[in-house]
Amino acid sequence: MRFLFIILFFFQILHLKAQVEHNDIRFTHLTGDFYIYTTFNLYKGEKIPANGMYLVTGEGVVLFDTPWDTSQFQPLLDSIQLRHNKKVMICIATHFHDDRSAGLEYYRSKAIKTYTSLLTDELSKKNNKKRAEFLLTKDTVFHVGNYSFETFYPGPGHTQDNIVIWFEKEKILYGACLIKSAEDEDLGYLGDADTKEYANTIHKLQQKCGEPKYIIVGHGDWTNLRSLEHTYEMAKALRKKIGG
Numbered sequence: 665m666r667f668l669f670i671i672l673f674f675f676q677i678l679h680l681k682a683q684v685e686h687n688d689i690r691f692t693h694l695t696g697d698f699y700i701y702t703t704f705n706l707y708k709g710e711k712i713p714a715n716g717m718y719l720v721t722g723e724g725v726v727l728f729d730t731p732w733d734t735s736q737f738q739p740l741l742d743s744i745q746l747r748h749n750k751k752v753m754i755c756i757a758t759h760f761h762d763d764r765s766a767g768l769e770y771y772r773s774k775a776i777k778t779y780t781s782l783l784t785d786e787l788s789k790k791n792n793k794k795r796a797e798f799l800l801t802k803d804t805v806f807h808v809g810n811y812s813f814e815t816f817y818p819g820p821g822h823t824q825d826n827i828v829i830w831f832e833k834e835k836i837l838y839g840a841c842l843i844k845s846a847e848d849e850d851l852g853y854l855g856d857a858d859t860k861e862y863a864n865t866i867h868k869l870q871q872k873c874g875e876p877k878y879i880i881v882g883h884g885d886w887t888n889l890r891s892l893e894h895t896y897e898m899a900k901a902l903r904k905k906i907g908g
């Protein structure tokens with residue numbers, strides 16, 4: 665009986681794996697030259713989507729975060745080449761977790777300029793994660809083609825090192841895992857989080873960005889702009905719960 669159970673369990677795992685492998689990568693046009701790509705991975709036996717973004721410029725494509733699904737590093741590059749006839753030049757990962765950074769070393773090997781913050785690199789090194797070639801020691805403005813954007817560190821929250829990307833002109837806030845979807849019922853994985861500072865960090869971000877036109881969250885639906893305020897409310901509730 666027990667043996668049968670183990671066999672069944674094994675097939676269930678195979679089945680889940682097959683499901684993930686069939687659901688490669690999803691592209692969504694955000695606005696203008698901005699696109700969202702979504703890959704999938706298993707977390708606690710559940711298939712979870714992870715959002716990344718890319719920007720198409722006259723000087724090539726800028727990739728924000730790498731696919732979570734490690735089988736999609738090259739397919740993402742191929743799809744971008746096919747859709748836009750352009751190469752990815754730059755890749756910036758927003759914190760050290762795999763759903764942001766897993767592809768950094770692969771992309772470096774493809775001559776893409778990879779970036780993280782110095783703090784992210786320290787955590788990546790400590791946690792045996794993939795590392796970038798170039799390290800940002802402070803908030804940095806990039807100019808690529810006709811576009812400008814800023815890497816901004818609002819403080820610790822989802823992780824110690826989470827940065828966001830802010831497009832002031834287009835009012836696009838690429839928040840990644842620091843910001844939860846308006847549909848989310850909790851702040852998700854808090855194993856590396858700063859539960860006391862999370863709310864202050866979100867408040868700082870709100871002051872910096874005012875009312876963005878687009879807010880890209882790390883996982884799930886990004887179309888509801890209440891995501892930022894909703895994250896703030898949840899972070900405040902969490903702080904209260906832990907008595908901070």
Ligand SMILES: [Zn+2]
Nearest residue numbers: 761763841882
């Ligand atoms: Zn995440």
